Each structure stands twice: as structure tokens, then as C-alpha cells.
Amino acid sequence: MAVIDLANPTRFLALVQRVLPWLAALTLIAFVAGIVMAANAPDDYQQGATVKIMFLHVPAAWLAMLGWSVMSVAALGTLVWRHPLADVAGKAAAPIGAALTLLCLVTGSLWGRPMWGTYWVWDARLTSVLVLFIMYLGVIAIYWTAEDPGRGARAAAILTLVGAVNIPIIKFSVDWWNTLHQPASVMRLGGSAIDPSILYPLLVMAIAFTLLFVTLHLAAMRNEILRRRVRAMMMTRAQTLAGARA
């Protein structure tokens, strides 16, 4: 099967049907491995056991940005090629990205209180992630309230591409401004600053969260395709009933 064939919703559904159980099983295995490794990871010499919050917070933050990046690519597909599957991908990713951004904010606050002495501070990193969360909610609101799904999809795609500017701002906010949030310690020039005993559990948890995102995204795309079929059939039935009355 050529990659271009997957742009056909029916073929895409058949592929999802086949790969979803395997992806779900892989996700479960990765989470079990990640949680066992995280539980056995040593305490940080400065932060103590609170470093265990990092195994949730950092993957959630990565996926929050990945989610918007996926939506941005999908938005290009909607606006440039006007492909319905691109719109399906964007719409399906939004709630998942929003949920993971919320998790990033909540776990960050719960980590910040014992380490910084406060749940929240209006520094560039925290504020830009909060803006990302609000933009996710905005995109979801557009998708779910638009009377014409086509116009709603285009409006959501434009907001998504405008909001993509925020992704590098989030990433580099800790370098560009003086923030309470620590600078990058995993993906940085010169290699990771984290000891392998803590880095490896973090990477396994990141893989687990990424697999979770992919699994949920494919499942949500399948649901969205089915929802559009239901809508199309309801429109057909309404037209038939209107024709019979005329």
C-alpha cells in the first residue's frame, strides 16, 4: 500500500483497525517499564524525591508542543491541499494536546511549590505554556461551535498556524528571558545535564507518553471519520424526507 493511499479515509480506517491493538499494547508495556524505572530511580541530590514529578511533567510538556506541531502540519494540509483527512487529524489532536498541556501545568505547579516556594509565577516559560493551553481551548471551541464544518476547519487551521509561533517561544523562553524555570537540561548543546540513572527513566516515560499520544490520536481520528459519516448519512436522510414531503 502506497503512503498516498492512506489519504483515503476508508483505507486509513482499515490501517487503524490493524495497528491500534499493537500500539495500545506497546504503550502499556512502555508505561509499565517507565513507571518501574521511575520508581527505582534515585532521589536528586538537591530536589530529593520530588524529582519523580519530572517523569510526568517533562514528557507532558514535550507532548503539549508535539501536539500543536502535529496540528500545524495538519493545518497546512487543510489550507493548502484542502484534504479532509488533514482536518480530521487537526481536530482529533486538539483535545489530546490540551489535556497533556493541562497535565504539564498541573504537575509543574505541584513541583514548583516545594522547590520554588510557589505554585505559579508569571515568568516567560509558564506564561507561554498557559497561552498554549488557552489556544488549544480556542481551537477546540472553533471546531465544536462552527455551523459550517468546512469554514470551522479553515478558521481553526489559521489559528493553529498563527499559534505555532508560540512553540519556539516556549522552547527558547528560558534562554531568551530570565525565568524562574530552569533552562533546558535534556536537549541542549553539549549533551544532557542529567545523570543516566534519572535520564533513562525519563526517556522511557517520554517514549510511553509519545506512544500514548499516537494511539489516542489515531483512535480519535477514526472516531472523527465515523462522526463525519454519521453526519453525511443524517444529511442524506433529511434530504430524502424533505423530498418526500415536497
Add this chain to the structure above:
Amino acid sequence: MTVLGMDLGTHAGFIIAAYAAAIVVVAGLIVWVVADHAAQKRLLGELEKQGVTRRSQKQP
């Protein structure tokens, strides 16, 4: 505080709350996807029972 054999120190409450939040968010997403799939399949089944078809399914 010791939880499941792990010494979580004096900030155990924050660690437990973070993991509880993760469980709620992940479980919520899974329930949403599974419930939505069931709902769409049910609606499709009802429409097909009524003989409604999509345009692409109609005979030429």
C-alpha cells in the same frame, strides 16, 4: 512518607498529587476515545438499519 516501599520524603503529598493528576488525565482521554467510538458505531448502526446510505455507497 513511605508509599509502596518508596521513601517520598517530606513532599510526598505533591508527588502523589502529580501522579494522581496524570492518572485522571490519561484515564479521562482513554474513556473519551472509547466512549466516543461506541457512540459513533451505535449511531452508524441505527442509520444503516433504517436503510440510510452515504452517497458513495449508493448503487449507480
